[in-house]
Amino acid sequence: MKTNINVAIIGVGNCASALVQGVYYYQKVARDQRPVGIVFERVGPYTIQDIRFVAAFDVDKRKIGKDLAEAIFSPPNNAYKVTEVEPLGVTVKPGILLDGVADQLKNTFIPVAESTLEDVVRELNSANAHVAINFLPTGAQRASETYAEAAIKAGCAFVNAMPAMIANHPEIPKRFEESKLPLAGDDIQNQVGATVLHKAIIHLLHIRGVKIIDTYQINIGGTPDFLNLMYRKEQKEKTKTEAVLKMAEGQEFPAYIAPVAYIPFLGSKKIAHMLIEAQGLAGVPIRIRVDLEVYDPWNNAGIMVDVIRIMKLALDRGVGGPVYSLCAWAFKNPPIHAPPEIARKWVEEFIEGKRDR
Ligand SMILES: NC(=O)c1ccc[n+]([C@@H]2O[C@H](COP(=O)([O-])OP(=O)(O)OC[C@H]3O[C@@H](n4cnc5c(N)ncnc54)[C@H](O)[C@@H]3O)[C@@H](O)[C@H]2O)c1
Structure with missing residues (x-):
């Protein structure tokens, strides 16, 4: 009932x-x-x-x-x-x-x-x-x-x-x-956060046969959550990095994903910058850059x-x-x-x- x-x-x-x-x-x-x-x-x-x-x-x-x-x-x-x-x-x-x-x-x-x-x-x-x-x-x-x-x-x-x-x-x-x-x-x-967006791009490249060379995602924000992450970010880095790497299983590439700065005047805004470097046929380069701005909570x-x-x-x-x-x-x-x-x-x-x- x-x-x-x-x-x-x-x-x-x-x-x-x-x-x-x-x-x-x-x-x-x-x-x-x-x-x-x-x-x-x-x-x-x-x-x-x-x-x-x-x-x-x-x-x-x-x-x-x-x-x-x-x-x-x-x-x-x-x-x-x-x-x-x-x-x-x-x-x-x-x-x-x-x-x-x-x-x-x-x-x-x-x-x-x-x-x-x-x-x-x-x-x-x-x-x-x-x-x-x-x-x-x-x-x-x-x-x-x-x-x-x-x-x-x-x-x-x-x-x-x-x-x-x-x-x-x-x-x-x-x-x-x-x-x-x-x-x-x-x-x-998050609904449309850095992780799900990054995952979707990596998965798209993977299923389209593209070789991923490397990727990073850096996050900045002004919430108490970000302040805490400046001291204790190990588990957050792990969950975010594994989430992205799992979208291209079988491929190995370096991924750097981390909260990097607490900037108080950003308030509850979070800004994520991402770069994905990849190669298509004959190793010809593909580069994707993404900027995302959201109210994190x-x-x-x-x-x-x-x-x-x-x-x-x-x-x-x-x-x-x-x-x-x-x-x-x-x-x-x-x-x-x-x-x-x-x-x-x-x-x-x-x-x-x-x-x-
Ligand atoms: N969009 C997001 O903001 C988002 C997304 C995914 C995960 N998270 C995670 O969710 C968690 C909460 O995020 P937030 O922005 O609300 O953080 P926050 O720092 O604003 O809130 C955490 C609250 O927990 C309280 N607290 C600390 N220790 C406690 C304890 N032992 N018992 C009871 N309360 C305690 C703090 O006083 C604070 O009020 C964080 O771990 C964050 O990484 C947040």
């Missing part, structure tokens, strides 16, 4: 801000408009109208204790503001700090401690959360594992939107499988609206472990990679009930 989709947010940063604003926009400001920027208007019985935010956790004292509607606009968040949000009746609770904040940023982020695992489980249970979304900063491996454990204990589906190894962890996916709880990850792939919110509803569908169907189709479609580092058009077909088949997961 269809119910609302109760969503818990772990890390009330810019991605949470765009997601909460986007859902609110179509529920309250433009309710009669067909939503722009989501792939599936309907996922099984679910539309964007069915999403409710019921719990939120953070470690920054500028956010803890505030209504989620206020916390999403609290510093250092700087996501593009589309709409004011009325109070949601959800108070941001203290999270479990562990490795959530880079040592170099502890003063800037003003972290305060802290809940225990049991506190988080209790909060998820009392909010009757169906889907928990992990929006922690890159580098927070231990904290992400702990929240995944809390989701299992509370009977929630878990979305790992950041690059920690959760859907690719050697043990954690089995725990979700045994608990009959859906898992999606790792590291959400908004670029994943639309995809997340789809992910939330697909995860609820998986929960309704008793799916346990990674939802492979969804992971391949919506994440940079899924357990099974596929080119975008194939991953989309898998997701459509899953929604229609023609594929188990």
Whole structure:
């Protein structure tokens, strides 16, 4: 039977801000408009109208204790503001700090401690959360594992939107499988972000018989996410680079893909520069240059609206472990990679009930 989709947010940063604003926009400001920027208007019985935010956790004292509607606009968040949000009746609770904040940023982020695992489980249970979304900063491996454990204990589906190894962890996916709880990850792939664009170009060259010589993608931006990446970018580089290399399997070429600068005055804009050098018949050169400019947090919110509803569908169907189709479609580092058009077909088949997961 269809119910609302109760969503818990772990890390009330810019991605949470765009997601909460986007859902609110179509529920309250433009309710009669067909939503722009989501792939599936309907996922099984679910539309964007069915999403409710019921719990939120953070470690920054500028956010803890505030209504989620206020916390999403609290510093250092700087996501593009589309709409004011009325109070949601959800108070941001203290999270479990562990490795959530880079040592170099502890003063800037003003972290305060802290809940225990049991506190988080209790909060998820009392909010009757169906889907928990992990929006922690890159580098927070231990904290992400702990929240995944809390989701299992509370009977929630878990979305790992950041690059920690959760859907690719050697043990954690089995725990979700045994608990009959859906898992999606790792590291959400933006709607039209640098990764999916780079993947599509590399895949196109590959299937057209072109030899790829080398490629780079450098990213700059002005969000707290970029600031964190200046200190902890290892997992992000890995998920982005592997995502691109997997699109030309059998070819070997150097790829340099990295966030390279935090530039505060860019705000929540992200700029990506890409170069792909290749050869056609007789080694004749082909060079592709791409410049992409997007509002980074908004670029994943639309995809997340789809992910939330697909995860609820998986929960309704008793799916346990990674939802492979969804992971391949919506994440940079899924357990099974596929080119975008194939991953989309898998997701459509899953929604229609023609594929188990
Ligand atoms: N488009 C995008 O912006 C995009 C795309 C793909 C992946 N991601 C990933 O999603 C994650 C979130 O991005 P963001 O821009 O919202 O980052 P952000 O830095 O704005 O937000 C992270 C939030 O997590 C909080 N936090 C830190 N440690 C915590 C803990 N232990 N428990 C609870 N909260 C904690 C911080 O205080 C902050 O509010 C990042 O890892 C990013 O790399 C973002």
